Every structure is written in C-alpha cells, then in structure tokens.
Amino acid sequence: MAPPARRAPLSTERVLRAAVDLADVAGVEAVSMRRLAQELGVVPMALYKHVANKDQLLDGMVDVVLAEIDPADPALDWQAAVRARVLSARQAVLRHPWARQAIESRTHRTPTVLGHMDSLAGAFRRGGFSADLTHHVMHALGNRIWGFSPELFYEPPAADAATPSVAEQQALAAEFAERYPHILEIAVAATGGDLSGVGGGCDEQFEFEFALDLLLDGFDRLRVQGWSSRRS
C-alpha cells in the first residue's frame, strides 16, 4: 500500500506561521505543542525538529509579529522617527491580541527584539541624545516601545455570571460609589456617563498617544537642557 498523502514538509517558518494563526483564532493559551502538532497533522515530537522547546516557539511567534513593523524612515527627525516606529509596532500588536502577553512573558531577547531596540536607540542618538540619556528615555518608554501600555482599567465582562437583578445592580453601584469614589469619577469622565461595564468605554488609542507625546515632550526638554546623570 502506498503511504497516505503527506502534508507539505514542516519547516520552522511553517511551524511559527501555524502557531501565530492558532493564537490569532484560539488565543495564546490554546497554543500547546500537542495542539499545534494536531493542527499541522503531525505527531507532537515532529515539532521538536524545528523549535527546541516551547519557550523558543513563543520567541519565534513574537518575532513573526515584530517582523510586521514598518522599517525605519531615515528622513524623519528623531521625534517623528520614534513616534512612527512605536505606532507601527502598535499596529502589529493590535493585529495579534495575544502579542502583548507573549512579549511581556518573554525574558529572552531575540535578534529581532534587539534589532527593534537598536533602531529606536539609533533614532534618539541621531537626534542628539547622549548614550546615557538614550538609555534612560528608553526605560521611561517601557513597553510603549512595543506599542502597548498596561491595561489598567480593563475588565473582561463575566459572561457566565448570572446577570444580577436591577435592585442588586443598584446596590452594587451604590457600594462601588462609596468605596471607590475617584474611580467612579474617572469612569464617568472617560465614558461621558455611559457606565455599562466600568472602564469599558476608555479610548485606548487616545491614552496611548497621550502618554507617548507627554514622554516625548519631556525627553525633548531634557535633550535641549543637555541633561546628564549626576550619579555618585
């Protein structure tokens, strides 16, 4: 008997591509070696030919996302260059909702990760920042380098929870207003009064650019001052 029809031969590329697709449709928590192998019509151990282990698989998945970032435009001044790079990273991360968490969980710096960091650092250096100040401002940018900031106020709707009665809702709201008056104020200001799910109406893109531009302005002020650290 002839062997059954074979799938196209595996490759690291095909494995990573499949992992990214799987994460896109089923979430990153669904990406296990076993499930991924099944998705590829392959025995789990076959994957270990192309990725050393699961950590390396996740590194590779992050690399796939970062490869979607637009290349740097050398014609831009430092502020526009950093802004463009960071907002492009944001577009890539928004395309893959699992990417935030994956990036934050990674401790290993792959060449792709280092490349993005080096490109950003280069933009600051060309803009007249000292190496020292470049180091500090990149720390200050934090995860905004990767196009996201922490989701401070997000809470996924508990779809399974029994919807409370109107009376219960009012009691909960009253207790919330008493215990956390300032969070309530904030939520009202952010949503214009529509509080269906506290914090749900927050405009993430606005918050991202607000903080980004605040930081970039602060950086520029230090740059023109010729700031340098006066540590011991």
Add this chain to the structure above:
Amino acid sequence: MAPPARRAPLSTERVLRAAVDLADVAGVEAVSMRRLAQELGVVPMALYKHVANKDQLLDGMVDVVLAEIDPADPALDWQAAVRARVLSARQAVLRHPWARQAIESRTHRTPTVLGHMDSLAGAFRRGGFSADLTHHVMHALGNRIWGFSPELFYEPPAADAATPSVAEQQALAAEFAERYPHILEIAVAATGGDLSGVGGGCDEQFEFEFALDLLLDGFDRLRVQGWSSRRS
C-alpha cells in the same frame, strides 16, 4: 486508634500566606494547587474550600502583597503623595520578586487593587486635577502604579550554557557591536564600561525614579495649564 495529629485548620488566610511563602522561595511557577496542598500537608481538593480556583488564588496572593503598601499620608501635597504611594508599592513588589509577573497576568480587579487605584486617583483629584486628566495621567503611569516598569534590558544569565572560549566571546562581541551598535553604546554608558553580561549593571531604582519624576513633572505642567481633552 486515634486519628493522626492534625495540622492547624485551614483558612483562606493560611492558604494565601503559604502560597506567598512558596512563591517567595520557589518562584511563582512552582505554585500549583497540588504542590501548595502538599506544602500544607493537605489533600489538593481541600484548598477548594478556601479559594474557588487557581485564578482566585493568584488574585489573593497579589492582594497579600498590596496589603504591604503604606497607608496614604493626608498631609502630603499631590506630587509627594503619589510619589510616596508608588515608591511604597515598589518596596512591596521588590520583597516578592514574583509579584510583577503575577500583577501583570491578573485581569481581575480585586477590592484591594481598586482601593490602591482609588487612593492614587484621590491624590490627583485633591491636587486640582480634573477627573478627565486624572484618568489620563494614571494611564500614563501605567504599571508604575504598582511600583515597577518593564524589564527592557534584563536577560537572566544562561547558567547552563557552556561558557564559550575567549575567542568565541570576542567573535560574539564583535558581531553584537556590528549589528546592535546603539544598544552597545547604551550598555557602556549604563555600566561605565563593565560589560559582564550586557545590561546587567543597570540601576533599576534610578530608572524607575527617572521615569516617575519625568512623568510627574509633565503632569504638573498639564495641571497648571488647565489641560482638558478636546476629543470630538
């Protein structure tokens, strides 16, 4: 026969305390329901009397850490109040190295979490920030609210990797210098030339306060300008 000597009866407190201790000594990845039960001399299912599931266990562990934050001092002006609160949170998080990761992985806002956020928001409001601006600046602070910023440059030493020969080290360093010249500059500036482990010598506390004060200065500038969002 008398039953064997019993351990002190369980309680949510005792379970959480044990989980925090276990995470402190063995890392958060060692905290499994089964391992934790074993540590308490108890059958795994016994834990489910005191925590609904593992997610709630992690929520409780975060709460234990946040409970270590100093209470707010009403005598301070807004800038000093926010600074004190955030730096106190930092002390708590530094005492429990697993707390960063645990906080970042949580999506559920417990009363303790909401309480800390409300307290910070209150400091801004009392300082003359509008509810709207308070919302934005808290987003801009991001995870600094919890006393940490992402570890951009950290890489744990690969203790298991065979130490490369001197020649190999030099070749690696040369390739690194060529591919990532700006990261190298930054590392040199940060460590004063000692590059035993790129990025290892970075003063995290300094970076944290640098970014914190940069942000607080920016916030103050917006406050005195009477900034308000001009969204459609």
Add this chain to the structure above:
DNA sequence: ACCTGAACACCGTTCAAGT
C-alpha cells in the same frame, strides 16, 4: 540514522463513592 509511540512527571478540576 532516523523517526515516533509510549511513558514520565506533572497540571487544574470534576465527580461519584465513601463515611
């Protein structure tokens, strides 16, 4: 030499059986 099935040492959680 290559490939892979079974096995190992784990998970979180359900559930029925036992007291």
Add this chain to the structure above:
DNA sequence: ACCTGAACACCGTTCAAGT
C-alpha cells in the same frame, strides 16, 4: 452533610524501541 480518592482531560519533554 461533609470529605476525598480516583478519574478526566490535559500539559512539555524524555527515551527507548522500532524501522
């Protein structure tokens, strides 16, 4: 009514046996 052992449906990875 309470408690809990066994079981279920998973993990990542090793390793020896098979071709």
